[in-house]
Amino acid sequence: VTNYHVPQGVGDIVMIQSDHTGAVDILSAELETADLLGEQRKAQPPPLAAPTMWTTEKMKEFKAKMGKEKNGRMVVKRGEVVTVRVPTHPDGKCICWEFATDDYDIGFGVYFDWTTVTNTAITVQVSESSDEEDEEEDEEIEGLSPAGDVERGSRSCLRNRYGEIVPVYRRNSHREVQAGSHEYPGEGIYLLKFDNSYSLLRNKTLFFHVYYMS
Numbered sequence: 001v002t003n004y005h006v007p008q009g010v011g012d013i014v015m016i017q018s019d020h021t022g023a024v025d026i027l028s029a030e031l032e033t034a035d036l037l038g039e040q041r042k043a044q045p046p047p048l049a050a051p052t053m054w055t056t057e058k059m060k061e062f063k064a065k066m067g068k069e070k071n072g073r074m075v076v077k078r079g080e081v082v083t084v085r086v087p088t089h090p091d092g093k094c095i096c097w098e099f100a101t102d103d104y105d106i107g108f109g110v111y112f113d114w115t116t117v118t119n120t121a122i123t124v125q126v127s128e129s130s131d132e133e134d135e136e137e138d139e140e141i142e143g144l145s146p147a148g149d150v151e152r153g154s155r156s157c158l159r160n161r162y163g164e165i166v167p168v169y170r171r172n173s174h175r176e177v178q179a180g181s182h183e184y185p186g187e188g189i190y191l192l193k194f195d196n197s198y199s200l201l202r203n204k205t206l207f208f209h210v211y212y213m214s
Helices: 029-043 059-068 130-140
Strands: 013-017 024-028 052-056 073-076 081-087 094-101 106-113 123-127 162-171 177-183 189-195 204-213
Touching (some): 059 204, 073 081, 081 204, 094 189, 162 177, 162 189, 189 204
Antiparallel strands (some): 013 024, 052 177, 094 177
């Protein structure tokens, strides 16, 4: 099929003629462009509001409290990325988080997965590196957009159904309790990423608390 290119503006007509049959198809450039743009808009998630974030100096109290909780303490090993998946709750209106570490800092970021919630249970996913985490998600979702790294921003690639709330940056969680909240943008799953992939030698002891408010 030979495509004869002509300057395209609003309302232009493009004629495509077959070399074999001589048949001519007439297309509206305006309609075709509108259709393509419409499909692109549908693929993009709506923008997400900025979170509210703060720090507190009550490290000892927070660590002592979380140390007594069943799931309030864990070790993020060197080179690992831990993703805490927190579904939106039908009784909640916003998510809240608090975390601290022993002795050393850790990378932290928050993303939102625009997906249907079938279970409100909080789950934890461990990857040996940010690259491995990306490969696992690539198998599920196609279409990537580049991002930065844990030193300057998120290492994780954003997918069409994923929205970035807080890019992954190293936080001084060994000096102050890091806390924040975000109002639900709709139904979906929050991804709280604790990134220790940049550390080649040190494991990080993490104390964290995640909950919703109505």
